[in-house]
Amino acid sequence: MTSWFSPDWAAPENVVAYCTTRHGGFSTQGYHGLNVGMHVGDSAPAVEKNREILPFHERIHWLNQVHGKKVLTLPSDDTTADAAISRSANQFCAVMTADCVPVLLCDSRGTEVAAIHAGWKGLASNIIAETVSKMVSPSSSLCAWVGPAICGDHYEVPDQIAQVFRSFSDVIKPSPNTQKYLVNLPGIAQLQLKEAGVTNVVASDRCTYCEPLTFYSHRYATHQGLQATGRFVSVIGLR
Template structure:
C-alpha cells in the first residue's frame, strides 16, 4: 500500500502484514527526491553514477529515525549484524532499536523479516543469484528466533512476465517448475522470482509470507528497474530502499 510519510511527504510502500506496531518498515519509490534523470528523483544508491550529494540528500529524507546500515551488495549469501563495521553483504539483521536494516533494489527482491514478538528484524536483498546461493537460508539462520516465529514480506520486484532468462539461468530453478514458464523465443524462459522466494521461505519454516504484488518493471512512475533501463538503452538507473527497524 502507498502512503505519505509525515514531514518528508515521500511516497512510500508499507507492508500489509501482521507484526507489532513498533516494527517500522517501508520501501521507497522513485518519487520525492532531488536526483536528476535518469536517477529521478529519489535515488538512494551511492554506487550508481548519480551525483553523490544528491544521493546524500535523498537518504537524509528517509523517515527512519535510527541510522541506516547501508550494505555493499554483491549477490552473495552473507548476512551481517546491522551496526557492525562490516557492510559487504546482502542482508542484515538486528535486535536493537538504535539502528535500521536496509537493502537497495531495482528489480531484485527485497525481503523483510520480523519475529512475531517484534524483537528482531532483517532486510534481505535477493536477486536470482542470491536465491540460488541460499541468501534466505543464511539470513534466517542468523536470527535468534526459529523460522516458525518469523513473518516475511516480499517487496516490489520484477514480475514473471518481464523477467526473461536463458536456459543456463532457468535450469538453476528446475526444482521450482511452477515458477517457470516458456518464453516466446526458443531457449527463453520467464521466472517468477517472488514465488521462488516465497517457496523458499515456506520450505524453511516461515508460515506467514506476505507479498506486495508490485512489479518494478511495469510501474515506471513508482520504481527504478535495471532491466527496463537496459531495454531503454540506458547504462544505469537508480535504486529504491527497503528499510526495517525496531522503534
C-alpha cells in the first residue's frame, strides 16, 4: 500500500521519477486518498496537504492540462500545457491522469526529462512526437515509461473516435456493443514513441480501470455513478 512507486526502468541515478497511487492522503468520498487534482471539485486544503506529502513537491511545476498539444520547457511562467520538459534540477515535470496515458522520458546521460499527458486527443494530435522534437537529446538516447492508464479491454469509444486511430489497427478491436470499439491508448502511446524514434520503452502494463482501488479512473468512477473523482500524478526531475 505505497503512496507512490518508481518506474521499473534503467534511468540514470540522478533522475527522480515516481507515480502516485490513491493510498494515503487526506481526501474523502469519491476523491478518497491521495488526490492531487486541484481542478476536480475536491477540497482545496485536502489537495494541498496531499501534494505536500510528495517527494520534491516544492520543485513540481503543476500544469493546467487541457488535452492540447502544447509543450512547455521549464522554467516557465505558463502552466496551460499537456507536456513539460526540464533540463534544470529545480524544475520537476508532472502530469495528472485518471485513465489518460502518462508518459515519462529521460535521456541516458541524465541531462533532460519530460512528462506527457496523452488522452485520446493528445494521442490524436501526437503530443508525444511534439515533445520528443522539442527535447535537445536525440530520440535514440531517450528512454520512456508508459504509466498506468485505461487498458484496451476497458476503453470503449464510438466509431468516430476509433476512426482517428485506424492506422493503429493492432490496438483497436470491435466492441461487443454495436458501432463501438475498444481502443488501447497505452498501446498507441508505445507505437507513437517508436515512430518518434524512442526505442527504449518500458510499459507499466497497469490499468486504472482494472485497479480502481490503487489508481483514480475517470471511467470507473462514472460507471459507479460518481460525478467526479481524483487524479494521480507521474513526476520526473533531475537532482
